[in-house]
Amino acid sequence: MPIPLDAPEVLDREFLLVRAKLLEIAASLDRIGRAEGQVEGDRRLQLIHDALDVLRQGESDRAEQIQMICSLSYDEQWQEKFDLLPR
Amino acid sequence: MYYIDPHIHMVSRTTDDYETLARMGCVAMSEPAFWAGFDRGSAESFHDYFRQLTDFERQRAGQFGLQHYTWLCINAKEAENVSLSREVIAMIPEFLDTPGVLGIGEIGLNKNTKNEATIFLEHLELAVKYDQQILIHTPHLEDKYTGTRMILDMLCDDTRLDRSRVLVDHVEEHTIRSVLEEGFWAGMTLYPVSKCTPERAVDMIEMHGAERLLVNSAGDWGPSKPTAVPDFIIAMRRRGHPESLIRKVVYDNPREFFSQSENFDFAPPELDEAEANL
Known part of the structure; x- marks a missing residue:
């Protein structure tokens, strides 16, 4: 659009x-x-600096990239681990 | 401009808010069942809550000419209690024929646990059994991406579901594409700090188009703004988007989605000639 x-x-x-x-x-x-x-080891501070790197270096989809930096990773095996495989 | 707020928790708001919404152009709203800010101790508490949603709020909205609709479930946070959840799910069918009940919602995940996923699947069974539409909550902040992927896994595994009758709410930049590509409706929640601003919602419409997209305020008992949809309308206008596109997002789209429910007995307001011709 x-x-x-x-x-x-x-x-x-x-x-x-x-x-x-x-x-x-x-x-x-x-x-x-x-x-x-001291907060040097705090994961959140690293997230902030990683996000600032996206602002400096990114060319497009910066908002999406920062969202992913601030997201936990997805485990493709989650259904197996939860014993919730589709019947 | 007339609009519909497809996701707002009016039990948390004052009667003055209903009046303000009416003054701002809101003509209808839908209110999914959600967490009350504390965990309820019994299924009877949910029975009373469902009576509040289906009866009291409908009357309170009606005082200002607003048409109130609702969705029923046990929310993702309290779904961690599996035995209570099963008692609540067993009670829901007695309300499904009540005027204004659009379907099952807002079900979903909160911390992406096994118990939450188990109850999510049991809600899907309920929706299929009673041919109900579904409204889905996706988690907040760092849990959103994983939770949305898990929800899409469960939805896409169930071939009985009609994807055009499922709304996945609270999408943001990193989740909107997959929801739309899988054929579901997507909702953008305009909520300070933890969700999406009106400007970012406009960005997402510019990037993904306006098909199967809704915007809502989710106004509730937390820091939120029940008039966020009018803020979105202003943001769209300031960007130069046509009135017809704005109306599609805030009025036509929710009407089209809700019309798939038998209990959506919406009486449209009379539009003036200029608006009717958009």
Whole structure:
């Protein structure tokens, strides 16, 4: 389906929103860094950095890629493991 | 613009919300049975809940000219209790001929456990036995992808199901394609933080088209916005999409899907000439 707006129009509309969201992310990471305690080994922090890599390097479907980064893996053998194979 | 909210939990909302929805253009809604925020202790609690859904909420909506429909089940979270679930499932048939009951829902998975999957399959048996439509909840956040794949496995294994009568709800960017490609209807839930925003819902329509796609607010007792569908309408307009496309998603599509249920006795509002010609 065609998008009625062209790319410059989308950028005009989205730029300040994207800027604000980037600042929120930056400030959140700064806040974690300023706080007491260690989170280096926390899986969630790695997810955030993996997602930021997608923003920097991805060319399309970035939202879907970030969703997958934040998803548990699917086990194709789940029905066998649960003893719920189709009859 | 008139619209239908195909998934909203009005038992959690005030009567003022019904009035607000009517003012915003909502003409009908469907309310799946769900978790109350705590685990209920007996099947009798569900019996009372089903009476609330089929009787009280229908009357409360009717005060503002809103047409209220519902779906019955034991939700995925409480499905972890298999014995209670079987008592509730056994009770559901007595309500299936009640006006406004569209089918079985929202069944699904929560943490993708064996017990949840067992009860999901037993709900499918119930739906097949009584020729009911099905509305499905998919899990949140990190469990969504796996849970959706598991649900599709179970649905696709059952050759008795008519896929055009099954709605898989709460799809997002990583699950929408597989749901639509398998021939099911898909619902996008506009819900802050844990699901989808109006802007991302518009993105998904631009990428996947508007066939077999619905949008809903899922307004419930948590942080949610019962008027999220009008937010989606505004987002579509701001992107320059035609009124006919917007109406298809928020009015024609839910009407088409629900019309497959015998209990969908919807009386359409009179459309003015301009809207009728969209």
